[in-house]
Amino acid sequence: MKNIYFISDAHLGSLAIEHGRTQERRLVRFLDDIKHKASAIYMLGDMFDFWYEYKHAVPKGYTRFLGKLSELTDMGVEVHYFTGNHDIWMYGYLENECGVNIHSKPTTTELYGKIFYLAHGDGLGDSNRKFMFIRSVFHNKTCQRLFSMLHPRWGIGFGLEWAKHSRLKRKDGKEPPYMGEDKEELVLYTKEYMKTHKDIDFFIYGHRHIELDLMLSRKTRMMILGDWISQFTYAVFDGEHLFMEEYVEGETKL
Numbered sequence: 001m002k003n004i005y006f007i008s009d010a011h012l013g014s015l016a017i018e019h020g021r022t023q024e025r026r027l028v029r030f031l032d033d034i035k036h037k038a039s040a041i042y043m044l045g046d047m048f049d050f051w052y053e054y055k056h057a058v059p060k061g062y063t064r065f066l067g068k069l070s071e072l073t074d075m076g077v078e079v080h081y082f083t084g085n086h087d088i089w090m091y092g093y094l095e096n097e098c099g100v101n102i103h104s105k106p107t108t109t110e111l112y113g114k115i116f117y118l119a120h121g122d123g124l125g126d127s128n129r130k131f132m133f134i135r136s137v138f139h140n141k142t143c144q145r146l147f148s149m150l151h152p153r154w155g156i157g158f159g160l161e162w163a164k165h166s167r168l169k170r171k172d173g174k175e176p177p178y179m180g181e182d183k184e185e186l187v188l189y190t191k192e193y194m195k196t197h198k199d200i201d202f203f204i205y206g207h208r209h210i211e212l213d214l215m216l217s218r219k220t221r222m223m224i225l226g227d228w229i230s231q232f233t234y235a236v237f238d239g240e241h242l243f244m245e246e247y248v249e250g251e252t253k254l
Contacts, residue, residue: 045084
């Protein structure tokens with residue numbers, strides 16, 4: 001039985017991250033390390049800091065990452081990509097060119113007999129009205145069509161600068177630390193969702209850039225995956241146990 005892996009939030013291409021090429025190579029080496037151990041890899045959003053597909057153009061770069069995705073799917077490894085709040089705008093390129101399965105909404109799926117609820121996490125229980133308004137604009141089809149009228153030179157440049165500003169406005173460029181079960185919005189959302197979906201064994205999210213592994217009941221466990229900017233964390237499910245791990249090059253055991 002092969003493993004199933006979960007990662008999120010690499011923000012490849014970010015103008016706010018130093019040594020971005022080194023970061024991409026590290027991610028690709030991780031994927032190379034696990035390719036023979038994996039039956040599936042779930043990427044829970046924001047693997048790119050900004051991604052927008054035009055009809056005949058996509059953002060330049062990311063060749064090592066995209067090539068590795070293609071290699072994985074050619075080998076028969078399932079690669080599932082959940083769009084986040086930085087890479088909403090996927091319209092077929094990764095599916096057609098790399099063989100990736102794209103998910104634009106939270107998904108409940110059965111893996112080795114266990115029920116998983118998987119999502120990037122943005123917009124779930126979020127009480128920030130400004131963020132929710134911006135999110136609604138980004139998801140609006142009319143706004144997307146208008147943005148597509150911009151030349152990629154300006155559109156992609158604008159998107160990368162917006163994403164850079166979004167990160168740098170936070171203290172030290174980092175997300176707020178874990179706020180506790182009574183305040184953490186993804187925890188509150190999950191507890192509410194559990195009331196009407198008692199069959200779910202694992203909830204796994206990205207988005208918050210914190211490592212969290214929390215038992216919410218005897219049956220149900222919740223994880224937030226951290227990131228691939230400074231933490232290099234991931235989860236792996238071997239069919240019986242779910243582990244949170246940190247990637248140290250040359251030392252990946254699971």
